[in-house]
Each structure stands twice: as C-alpha cells, then as structure tokens.
Amino acid sequence: MTKYDGDEAAQVHRHLHSHLPPDPALRVKALESLVVERGMVAVETLDAWVEAYAEKIGPKRGAQVVARAWLDTEYMARLLEDASKAIAEFGFEGHATGDLHALLNTDNDHNMVVCTLCSCYPFSLLGMSPAWYKQSEYRARSVREPRKVLQEFGVDLPESTAIHVWDSTAELRYIVIPQRPVGTDGWTEEQLASIVTRNSMIGTDRDLKVEAE
Known part of the structure; x- marks a missing residue:
C-alpha cells in the first residue's frame, strides 16, 4: 500500500530540481523511479493514469x-x-x-x-x-x-x-x-x-x- 508524507514529498521535489537530467524523457523516468522507490505511488497507478490520459481522455x-x-x-x-x-x-x-x-x-x-x-x-x-x-x-x-x-x-x-x-x-x-x-x-x-x-x-x-x- 502506498503512503504520502508531505515532508518527504518536499524533499523529493528539491532533490529532483537539483539532480534530474535536462532531457524531458529522462526527467520523467527519473521521477517515476524515485517516487515508486520511495513508496509514494504504485507502478500500476502510474500505468493506469498514463493510459487514461493518453488513450481514454x-x-x-x-x-x-x-x-x-x-x-x-x-x-x-x-x-x-x-x-x-x-x-x-x-x-x-x-x-x-x-x-x-x-x-x-x-x-x-x-x-x-x-x-x-x-x-x-x-x-x-x-x-x-x-x-x-x-x-x-x-x-x-x-x-x-x-x-x-x-x-x-x-x-x-x-x-x-x-x-x-x-x-x-x-x-x-x-x-x-x-x-x-x-x-x-x-x-x-x-x-x-x-x-x-x-x-x-x-x-x-x-x-x-x-x-x-
């Protein structure tokens, strides 16, 4: 089960802005890997969101x-x-x-x-x-x-x-x-x-x- 912590989210935000690569695709991949690793979101949730907005909406x-x-x-x-x-x-x-x-x-x-x-x-x-x-x-x-x-x-x-x-x-x-x-x-x-x-x-x-x- 995923969890959300406001302080951790702020920390992740600061980390991303200082370490993410300039290429948009690589930035997205890095972001996805980090939030999944921290247990902030499930891979299945990300896949469902992408499918909904890319295909259904x-x-x-x-x-x-x-x-x-x-x-x-x-x-x-x-x-x-x-x-x-x-x-x-x-x-x-x-x-x-x-x-x-x-x-x-x-x-x-x-x-x-x-x-x-x-x-x-x-x-x-x-x-x-x-x-x-x-x-x-x-x-x-x-x-x-x-x-x-x-x-x-x-x-x-x-x-x-x-x-x-x-x-x-x-x-x-x-x-x-x-x-x-x-x-x-x-x-x-x-x-x-x-x-x-x-x-x-x-x-x-x-x-x-x-x-x-």
Whole structure:
C-alpha cells in the first residue's frame, strides 16, 4: 500500500530540481523511479493514469466541446462567455480547468497558446501535453515569431490573418476553438469530434482534415 508524507514529498521535489537530467524523457523516468522507490505511488497507478490520459481522455474531451460548439450556437456563446461553466455541462470541470477561456479562430484571426509552466495546460480536456509544448524554445519563439513557428507546424497563414499568442498561467488556461471545416454539413457531434486534433486546440493546427468518402 502506498503512503504520502508531505515532508518527504518536499524533499523529493528539491532533490529532483537539483539532480534530474535536462532531457524531458529522462526527467520523467527519473521521477517515476524515485517516487515508486520511495513508496509514494504504485507502478500500476502510474500505468493506469498514463493510459487514461493518453488513450481514454487524451484530447477527446476537448474535441467533444469543440464539436458541440460547432453544432449549437447557444452553447458556443456560453463557451466564449465562460468556458469553465460551459464545460461543466459535460462534467469535465476539474483542477486544470478552473479558469478556462475559449479562443475562437476565424478567417481573420488565429489563436495560439503557450505556457510558462506545465501546470498551465488543461490536461483534463486535452490529455497529456506534447513534449514540444513544454520546451522553452517553443514558448520563446512563439512570442517573437509566431508566423514562422506556425509554418514549421504546416500552418501557412496569409498576412491578412492576425495571430494572437496567449500565455497561459496556473490561474488562467485556454482552449482554441478551430474553425469548422467545409464539407461537414449534416455531420453528427461524434463525427465532428473525430476530426478535432489536440494541436488545433492549442493553435498549432488549423485546417482540419475531412476524409473524402
């Protein structure tokens, strides 16, 4: 049975910051090994958590929110007014969505989110954050040269489209609502949700793909 001790957790935190390797993957592995060794969490618990957020939750919750907004103009209005309250209609509220704002992409505006800390990511909607999202290079360059960064993600915007970069914090998080693709008239909410990508809700993906039938 695992146990939790606040003083030990603080000690582990200090140890990690002074000894963990710089590579994110190695840092995660070191963290996992240490907390398991100290008896603070079971391996089975970690595996279940990873599976839940990678496979079952992932970006699927956020995709459901986007699909509902595309279909229901009243829900879209509620989402843009108070995203935290709107997602509670799905039962998705939680620690990572306490103060959530929805940003709407249009022909003339494109929104892009960066984060100063990993805690700023709305993981209960989007699942685990991608490795590149947590790197300082992405955060810094997105602010300085967002159009160039988007081009590297395959998003080539005309000069007439304004790019808005939003810096989320531990108190304020964002979800981008991408534009609904042409050719999806008559689609169900489930069908629409299936084409919404995690990156489109961060703002590094724009033109969602609609498979030809």
